[in-house]
Amino acid sequence: MQQLFKYLCTWVVITLLCLGLGWSLPAQAATKIDAKLEQQVLEIIRAHPEVLIESVQVYEQKQQAQLKQAQQAFLQDLKTNPQAVIGNSPKTGPADSKIVLVEFSDFQCPYCAEAHKILKSVLEKHKDNLTLVYKHFPITSSHPEAIPAAQAAWAAQQQGKFWEYHDALFTNQKQLGEALYLDIAKKLNLDLQKFNSDRKLAITAIGQDIQLAEKLGIMGTPFLVIKSENYTGAIQASEIENRLANTK
Numbered sequence: 550m551q552q553l554f555k556y557l558c559t560w561v562v563i564t565l566l567c568l569g570l571g572w573s574l575p576a577q578a579a580t581k582i583d584a585k586l587e588q589q590v591l592e593i594i595r596a597h598p599e600v601l602i603e604s605v606q607v608y609e610q611k612q613q614a615q616l617k618q619a620q621q622a623f624l625q626d627l628k629t630n631p632q633a634v635i636g637n638s639p640k641t642g643p644a645d646s647k648i649v650l651v652e653f654s655d656f657q658c659p660y661c662a663e664a665h666k667i668l669k670s671v672l673e674k675h676k677d678n679l680t681l682v683y684k685h686f687p688i689t690s691s692h693p694e695a696i697p698a699a700q701a702a703w704a705a706q707q708q709g710k711f712w713e714y715h716d717a718l719f720t721n722q723k724q725l726g727e728a729l730y731l732d733i734a735k736k737l738n739l740d741l742q743k744f745n746s747d748r749k750l751a752i753t754a755i756g757q758d759i760q761l762a763e764k765l766g767i768m769g770t771p772f773l774v775i776k777s778e779n780y781t782g783a784i785q786a787s788e789i790e791n792r793l794a795n796t797k
Contacts, residue, residue, distance in 0.1 A: 639683045696752075701744075
């Protein structure tokens, strides 16, 4: 009976979470819920409502533990093996820099455009000892042009022009759209046939960045993580200069 009790409580939690998040239960799982089992679940909830609350709390604690573990692993990799974090992402700065700044950004995000101005100034000032790494994190729920812009920037990267394209997108953020993407490509003398072909392939790489951001629990953009000799962790754009000033 105790085993059935735990099973039913677990199933209720999963069901409620799915409903709350707008997900659907798998068809195979749904067919296994008969009227008798449903009645047993309802009886348990009525008799022991505190168990449901406890089960949800345990689930949330487990999720938080997994999130913390993922964040710690990311920071450790950034500190000891930054190339594992950088991967194939676009980067600018010295290859052997001891300071690495990872930016999760969205080309349609106005706050990212403001951060871009700060980062551009910082890079000019610290170009000999700072590496900037760009990770795509388009917020599609509010920025319909975020993914198309990211795809265009990724395509430009395949022709060695990511940062020029990146700067042009932020400079012309209010004009994001197909006309702008092609216009920037032409001004940068990109091979348009390859550019258009690569845009279709970009979603895989962008998706990997999105998965990483979600795994780390990043909720918005811009999100910056810096690695230096004195500190490794999240940072605000306005704090970068102070951190760099305290770096050996």
